[in-house]
Amino acid sequence: MTNTAPHNRKIVVFGATGDVGREVVSEAVLRGYQVTAIARDIAKLSALPDIVARQSIDILANPEIVAEVLADHDVAVSSLRPATGQETLLPEMTKVLLDAARQSKTPIFVTGGAATLKLADGSGHTVLSAPDFLPGSVRPIAEACEQVDRLFDQYDDVRWTCLRPPAMLIPGEKTRNYVRGTDTLVTDHDGVARISFADFGVAMVDLVDANDSAQQRLTVGYQNKAKAAAA
DSSP, X not given: OOOOOOOXXXXXXXXXXXXXXXXXXXXXXXXXXXXXXXXXXXXXXXXSOTTSEEEEOOTTTOHHHHHHHHHTSSEEEEOOOOOTTOTTHHHHHHHHHHHHHHHHTOOEEEEOOGGGOBOTTSSOOBTTTSTTTSOGGGHHHHHHHHHHHHHGGGOTTSOEEEEEOOSEEEXXXXXXXXXXXXXXXXXXXXXXXEEEHHHHHHHHHHHHHHTOOSSEEEEEEOOOHHHHHHO
């Protein structure tokens, strides 16, 4: 699914210091994009490759700057995740980016959450609605992600794509092997929905490469048929 041909498209990544954001930046650089990394604390961007442009923006405090930044890029990626205890800020932050995308006409790819994905057991429950599926510690971010998911319906004039991770987004190697889905968790051979941060970054940049932001909600995950056959 990966296209590694170099090109000169300009991509801006919001939340570039997070686990997903760093992987998106790394993969985009590898593919030849001109990358701008955005974070509130510019010092946290110092670990990124020298080729990456860096900019400090507090998007809630300075929303007017965001549209200007997007207008100077071919595509935007949001990997925003508020700090623990500030999860309720995520819908407001995402709205700033979607408003800016509307104003600038820039395609935007948003890292969503698994909250609204259906379980693969056919129960009809989502990750958020299923009894005892989520630990209490992650419910605040799951509820915020559900609110973000509803936001997209207000932006039918924006070229957006929401890529939702599986139930487990974890450290791990970059395999470049994953399966794409829509509204149901993609599960591995053992029934667990998972993907590494690195491969989620690959999947996000694959979507950007495809240049198809047609108002779609997607998900990805591992599905190891070889292990399943051997089990």
